Amino acid sequence: MESLLTNISSNSTAEPLLSLFNSHQTNCNTWDQEWGTAYLHRLAHLDMQLYQDFYTVWVFLMVFNCLMLVVGVVLNSLALYVFCGASAHSSASVVYTINLAVADLLVALSLPARIALYHSGGSCVACSYVHTFSYFVNMYCSILFLTSICIDRYLAVVHASSTLHRWRTIGAARCVSATVWFIAVVVTYSFQVANKVGGLSSSCMVLPALFYLTILEFLLPLLAVVVFTLRVTCFLSCSHSGMPHQSRVRRTRAIRLLATVLVVFTVCFTPFHVRQVLVYFQFRVAGEAPGQGARDVLAYHITVTLSSLNSCLDPVVYCFVTDSFKRMWRTRRRRGREEDGEVGFTKAVITHILSIIQDSVDASQMFRKWMDQSNYVLT
Template sequence: MKGLTTSTNSSPTEEPFLPLFAPYLTNCSIVPMQLLNYEFLLCLQVSNCLMLLVGVALNSLALFVFCGASTHPSSSSCSSSSLVFTINLAVADLLVALSLPARIALYHSRGTCIACSYVHTFSYFVNMYCSILFLTSICIDRYLAVVHSSSTLHRWRTTGAARCVCAIVWVTAIVVTYSFQVRIQSRCTHRSHFYLTILEFLFPLLAVVGFTLRVTCFLSTNHGLMPQQSRARRTRAIRLLAAVLVVFTVCFTPFHLRQVLVYVRVRFAGAALGRGTEHVLAYHITVTLSSLNSCLDPVVYCFVTDSFRRIGVDGERKPHSVHVPKGFARHRPRSRWRTRVSGRGYTSVWLLLG
């Protein structure tokens, strides 16, 4: 801990460092710049630069794949609710990555670039909470697809409903973040931050955990009754939900846990909000860790959902016409599997997510 900080008497003339999440909380949470040494700030800058490059590259590739999938002639359900949520998640993750230059500039200026702080605060936290809510929406969508595949609830899994949910998520995140940013600066809003943590993190986390457990229990009790293809498809749904849960735990939990601890310290111990050295270090480490979400989500799409990965690999290959014997199409069993023969002499199998 001591190696990451310097003495508070080393540079009395330096400007105070404004935390990234609190340019509008100046009177509550000014952090002296001398608490953080140069090596630690340099490490933060390098980490954010790497996440910027990886996040932009992977999410741009993901959007290219998904947008191509939505118009692919061989995948009729690729315009389903699953893809709508995933495209919006990729957009949010891409915007998270694109907000990192403002944070890097803030670190480089040693906290004196107030404009960088405002720009980063708004863009980063809007898109972080959008990512959380879109991950939750994907989890609920998978739950409806697996557990309620034959009930009336499955009818809500439409493209129109998914687009309405996405619009509500974007508007809510923008309005809430903007309302925090225009609050009167003389008023400490740690209680509001606590409520925001409950609303936009704890409830989604409980939903992800609950629906993941429900899907796992359902598949465990009905495993022997499913056809082999259906079992494989629904096993992938468990992998997707487990990956979402891992992203929540690794990326978002540390930051929001720190927010709760700060609230408890201020509310019950009467301490200053985030002034201690340990709070400064915890803040910057957990905020940086939460940005890792923009790099992990593309791995979730590409390596957990095999159909998206196959679309990305085979999307540009044009199939040759194949002679189909008479009567084959009439007697072919109905299935959610699609096959096509490529020009390179192999058959590509498509598993649709709807």
């Protein structure tokens, strides 16, 4: 994300913060003066340097992002179709899952702007702002909603009979979801606006801000997922023998859910944020400008692509959120068949009525001909 936020001039306005890094002030000013303007055109997630130095990777990521666009839109649209159409089975888990599907769908729909960036070789600055805003808002929304699902499963399994269980209401889930969206939008938009007007001009301010954002919006949720997964696993291991078979199956499904969430965290989000931390310490300790080397550019684009992959992997989580997903799917299919049946029955009735009318018209015409022939014979 530093490619987004370190691209303006070098007029620092936060002396208290910069005083913590006096030893690297010269490096900060030099980097901003040399690279500030150039990075305005390096906002693209696949910029000209990657196109020139790693053309094969450029083509591969183009194709891969197109596949993610198709798969992400189809799977998340299907999930929204299933969950939103089965309101009778709504719960806190379903609320979080619907919001997760919306976030993943928006991530997938932001990929066309990213593909346009690839095609333009980094020259489409407007596309970069559109993609970067939607990408980071929905990436952090996905992280927080996955964490919310994990906490919800923890409360459902470990504290099923305690007072903490009251936090699993639909109203509480909606409040949490609205708060997640608000925080993600405000934080990302604030970074973009401050960066655009020059409020976050120095990399000495940008990199620490990104480092703290990584801790708050990735490391703490990851620790929460790990701790709650271990807590649920230990709880079920201790009480597994005395459970009824049905409860044992349902709680085993909860372990699979938490393990799936942990895998998504590890595969999709960990590489990107580990790189963020390494870039921060590389600049602070070694004084090296971030993103200048070919390896840095390659690592950046690969980790960003992996973090977008969650829009395709999160639908795996939907199958384990509750045992109601398949029931919801069967309900939607049954409703569809009933609607098709009603349409078919109505069509059949209309066709039958029309055929009766047509027979009546034919009969009247035949009767008129018979009368005409009779009158002709009589005369």
